[in-house]
Amino acid sequence: MKKLSKKTLNKSYLSWFYGNLTCFSQEHMQTFGYLCAMLPVVEELYDKKEDQKKALQTYTAxxxxxxxxxxxxxxxTAGMEEAKANGQPIDGDAINGIRAGLMGPLAGIGDSLIVGTxxxxxxxIGLGLSADGSPLGAIFYIVVWNLLMWFGMRFAFDKGYSLGGKAVEILVGEQAQAVRDSILMVGTVVIGAVAASWIxxxxxxxxxGGGMxxxxxxxxxxxxxxAATVFFCWWLMTNKNISPTAVMGLLVIIAFAGVLIGFFDPGLSY
Known part of the structure; x- marks a missing residue:
């Protein structure tokens, strides 16, 4: 029975951790980063070069x-590839089908939990620590972010390997939808709190007649x-499909024009 070694699993994880955006393009996105992460897995499970090439074709999608x-x-998929190499009824189409089915749900969970929350x-927290010009905020963010990502991604990788195909139901079932909705709500609350605190x-x-x-x-x-500025930016990006960079440029123009006409005080902090 073939079994992936700890060394190979570590190599696969490190390849994804450091190279998930390898050769990134609008056409392929994370395809080649994924392929690099699966390369040590395929090389250990299959001795013949032809078998390795055939297995790697699965991860070119x-x-x-x-x-x-x-x-x-x-x-x-490392766990599924191991099961496939041991003769279980799993083929490349099944692996690709699961990969395609998980991309959307995981993106929704990750964007809400990681990016949005x-x-x-x-x-x-970092901005608060650096309010007086201290570098502590930047140090806090760099250290905490990297520690959370290292151990969090490792936990997810190991959990996926141990679950194999059983992870599908956990991620795309009814319970997963409730989890995604809850995370999205938390992310929305956090974004609102950040906007109220820092804008x-x-x-x-x-x-x-007098007064201001x-x-x-x-x-x-x-x-x-x-609040009006936040909703205006949201409206531009969602309804008018204007990029965040263009929105920031527009805000600079509005601020400049506002100072010229006296609507904004150049001595104030906006």
């Missing part, structure tokens, strides 16, 4: 998901301009 959570797929939380847009425009427009707005809805 398009693949793209959230890379941290995606390590689960790499570990899972974890990263904003860590950045928020501060005010106006220096005076009112004709900002004081009137604060009496109606505190941070009204900040």
């Amino acid at each position: 398009f693949f793209n998901t959230e890379p941290q959570i995606g390590s689960l797929v790499v570990g899972m 974890l990263i904003p939380i860590l950045l928020g 501060n847009i005010t106006t220096a425009l005076p009112l004709p 427009l900002q004081a009137t707005l604060d009496g109606i809805f505190p941070k009204m301009l900040s």
Whole structure:
């Protein structure tokens, strides 16, 4: 019976950890990073070069998901490839079908949990630690992020390898949908909290009868301009399909024009 060695599993994991975006392109995305991660697995399980080439053909299909959570797929297919090499009724089409079926759900989970929740939380803490110009915030983010990713991705890889094909039901079943919805809700709350804490847009425009427009707005809805800016950016990116880079450029233009006409005070922090 063929069994993947710990050395090979470590090599596969490291290949994905450091090279999941290897030769990244819009056509292939993470295909070649995935292929590199499966190479040591295939080389150990199959002695003949022809068998290795045939096995690697499975992993030339398009693949793209959230890379941290995606390590689960790499570990899972390593376990499935091991079962296939031992004569179990698993072929390349079955492995590719599972890979294709998991890309979307894992991307949704990863984007909500990692990009939408974890990263904003860590950045928020880091910004707080660096509020007085201290480098502690940057150090905190670099150290904590890398530690969480190293051990988190390793856990997902090992769990995928141990589960093999049984991981499919866990990831795409009804319970998984509830988990994804919950994570998405948490991510939305975190993004809202970050926007309320770190976006501060005010106006220096005076009112004709005396007083300041900002004081009137604060009496109606505190941070009204900040909330309006967030919704405006969201509307541009979702309804008008404008890229985040273009939106940031537009905000610079609006800020510049606002200062020129006196709507914004150049001495204020926005």
